[in-house]
Amino acid sequence: MSVKRYSSMEYDNFEDLLFGHSKYPVKTGLGLEIGAGYTTAEINYAPRPDAAKNKATLVNEYERITRDIMERMVQVGFPSVVLETEHVQQMTNNPTWGGEVATAQKAIMEKYHDEYGIKCALRHTVGDIRGDRESIDLRGDAYSRILESFEQVASSGADMLSIESLGGKEVFDHAILRNDMRGVVFSVGILGALDVEYIWQDICSIAKKNNVVAAGDTACAQANTAMFVAGGLLDFKLSHSVASVVRAISASRSLAAYEAGAIGPGKDCGYENNIIKAITGYPISQEGKGSTCAHSDLMGNMAMQCCDLWSNESVEYRGDFGGTTVQCWGENLSYDCSMMNTALEAGVGKTLRDVLMVSDRYRDPQAFILSYDNAYRIGEVITAHPDDLYLRAKEAGMKACELIESGSAGFLELSKFEKATIKKAQNDLKSLDENMESFIDNCLDIYSSEVDTFNPSNYGL
Amino acid sequence: MIDINPKNILIRYNILVESDMTPEEVAEQLYPTDPHILQVAKAVFEGDEDEVVAALQNTIDSGVDPLSLINDALMAGMEVVSTLYDYGLLYLPDVIISAQAMIEGIEYCKEQSKQTHESKGKIISYVVEGDIHDIGKKIVTVLLRANGYEVIDLGKDVPVEEVVAAVKKEKPIMLSGTALMTTTMHAFKDVNSRLLASDINVPVVCGGGAVTQDFVSDYDLGVYCEEAADVPKIADSILQGLDIRKLRDTFHKH
Structure with a gap:
């Protein structure tokens, strides 16, 4: 499949960005239309560790999970739901396992859909198994197994296909621990985007062949790594401003999936999806306060501002006081969606969007740059350089620096340290090479010697 | 678009607890006093591998046992870095960069010595x-x-x-x-x-x-x-x- 770069924004104005509405809604699954005027909970779960012993125990576990979720949804009267199955590695390594899990889950969902009319869809996120102990082999046998896994789930009941791709991670881990912006731009903006573009052309072909949705990727392995290492307000591990710059750059990486043919909804943990939605007009999944089962969050409300699916990231399946964990967290998410859908029905969606956004806008630099108006502005600089992966990544980072600096003249309070790190990041980005060719040449020299697992041929370089 | 002053909604506690002193000012109070060792410790703090080796060389040339510099100078510099990290004045990349410089320094000291160095464990x-x-x-x-x-x-x-x-x-x-x-x-x-x-x-x-x-x-x-x-x-x-x-x-x- 061919790659089509975005050279303009699909949304004309950031004011038009709103939860539950996307310019290009996605019809999928059993009666569901994502981004067509309502939001839907996307419930994500991990099987109990012992359940992955063999195929039978794993299928049985996912049947329990699926039945529990569907039962709770109808018991409390929610009109729609999405289930996301993120593969444990056994499922991707043994593609038929993933296929059988998808078949079993879909059979239960169909039963509930037939009986109650609940709109529902199943996303399968295949595991990126391309790394092992010694090396990362992005285009070898493991990649073939990934594609086989996609084929199996796409032909067995999964409605939407996703992956959290690893490309660029080996250099990124090295760079982020050294505040090395050159390495960040190279790993996320070049290596990551090349990998995303490569795999999504294949995923889109499989989706097309099986008449399912090529949904989208996330820069989880990069931007979320930075965000989680940065941690809370009193964690002094990594500058939150630097993590924000990584996030802005990561939008250029995640966009590559849509340029290769994906149509959304992008993965929940891609906080850069606000930027992606503004550029592409496709629906997005997001996580925030409903994902505190998995991690703390500095933009728990704000993440709802433009979501079409509202997710809990992941929760281990087990009993809790209010039912099983998937039931408790699913109900929580669905009540949030009910609130958003009520606001839409009542014509006050944009007011609620703004309340959600502004409640977190000044909590953290990352929340500030991802507020829908600023997310839009980052999208604009990315689309201004459609054919230059380097420039669009670098400019996205620069824009984040500029936004944070200007925000600090207003209500966005920055510590002295954050002010210093944003200034340094800005200078580091400014001092990078003029053009992509020399940038890549220099980076190949530097990181081939500094990062032992970095193999340029993984990226066709 | 709604916008409000967030002062009654959230508190950026990291700003509230921020020290008035810079990391460099606090470090100055913690460095060892011996001028040779001070140079090594400062180079570790700065994370400058070349400067660490140069400072070690100067100190060894003045007659100090290379192995003793591992604990007395390199570890002393790293102790300053660790203390500032615990105080919330330095961040992880600072510690990583200093640690790499210190590890380079340890290797250099070992090369310069005829004896073996015992690690802590x-x-x-x-x-x-x-x-x-x-x-x-x-x-x-x-x-x-x-x-x-x-x-x-x-x-x-x-x-x-x-x-x-x-x-x-x-x-x-x-x-x-x-x-x-x-x-x-x-x-x-x-x-x-x-x-x-x-x-x-x-x-x-x-x-x-x-x-x-x-x-x-x-x-x-x-x-x-x-x-x-x-x-x-x-x-x-x-x-x-x-x-x-x-x-x-x-x-x-x-």
Whole structure:
């Protein structure tokens, strides 16, 4: 499949960005239309560790999970739901396992859909198994197994296909621990985007062949790594401003999936999806306060501002006081969606969007740059350089620096340290090479010697 | 678009507690006084590998034993960095960069000396079987080496058998294991069982991702660690004679 770069924004104005509405809604699954005027909970779960012993125990576990979720949804009267199955590695390594899990889950969902009319869809996120102990082999046998896994789930009941791709991670881990912006731009903006573009052309072909949705990727392995290492307000591990710059750059990486043919909804943990939605007009999944089962969050409300699916990231399946964990967290998410859908029905969606956004806008630099108006502005600089992966990544980072600096003249309070790190990041980005060719040449020299697992041929370089 | 002054909605506590002094000003108060050693310690603080080696060379040329500089100068500089990290005045990349410079310095001192240098103790570091997420292990490994420990780094996705064999061979004072996923962290329990079956009672310090204190408390050798920066402190406590129960009393925070 061919790659089509975005050279303009699909949304004309950031004011038009709103939860539950996307310019290009996605019809999928059993009666569901994502981004067509309502939001839907996307419930994500991990099987109990012992359940992955063999195929039978794993299928049985996912049947329990699926039945529990569907039962709770109808018991409390929610009109729609999405289930996301993120593969444990056994499922991707043994593609038929993933296929059988998808078949079993879909059979239960169909039963509930037939009986109650609940709109529902199943996303399968295949595991990126391309790394092992010694090396990362992005285009070898493991990649073939990934594609086989996609084929199996796409032909067995999964409605939407996703992956959290690893490309660029080996250099990124090295760079982020050294505040090395050159390495960040190279790993996320070049290596990551090349990998995303490569795999999504294949995923889109499989989706097309099986008449399912090529949904989208996330820069989880990069931007979320930075965000989680940065941690809370009193964690002094990594500058939150630097993590924000990584996030802005990561939008250029995640966009590559849509340029290769994906149509959304992008993965929940891609906080850069606000930027992606503004550029592409496709629906997005997001996580925030409903994902505190998995991690703390500095933009728990704000993440709802433009979501079409509202997710809990992941929760281990087990009993809790209010039912099983998937039931408790699913109900929580669905009540949030009910609130958003009520606001839409009542014509006050944009007011609620703004309340959600502004409640977190000044909590953290990352929340500030991802507020829908600023997310839009980052999208604009990315689309201004459609054919230059380097420039669009670098400019996205620069824009984040500029936004944070200007925000600090207003209500966005920055510590002295954050002010210093944003200034340094800005200078580091400014001092990078003029053009992509020399940038890549220099980076190949530097990181081939500094990062032992970095193999340029993984990226066709 | 709605916009409001957030002062009644949220508090940026990091700004509230921020020190008036810069890291450099605080460091000046903590550096050793000997002028030669001060140069080495400052170079470690700055994370400048070339400057570390140059300062060491100057000091060695003045007649100081190279091996003594490991503890007296390099570790002293790193101690300043660690203290400022604990104060919240330095961030992890600063510590990593300083640690790399210090490790370079240690290698240089060893090269310059005819004698062998004894580390504070040997520690095995690894990521559990089935898991390739190793940024946490990389951080822990650098911090341990910067604190004077010899680290046997087994890498990522390490089979239980291999961990147990390495413990039998190397006889470490502790293991440091990380896991990101709930689906892989159960390998800690297998390591625990295999070590106990061989009458080995070495602490298995576990952390990362989905690992919880409750989970780690469930097996005899487990010590939960939430912060990478605590791992060298746990190792120091082991050298001071704390057993697993006391380590849990000290480092289990929940």
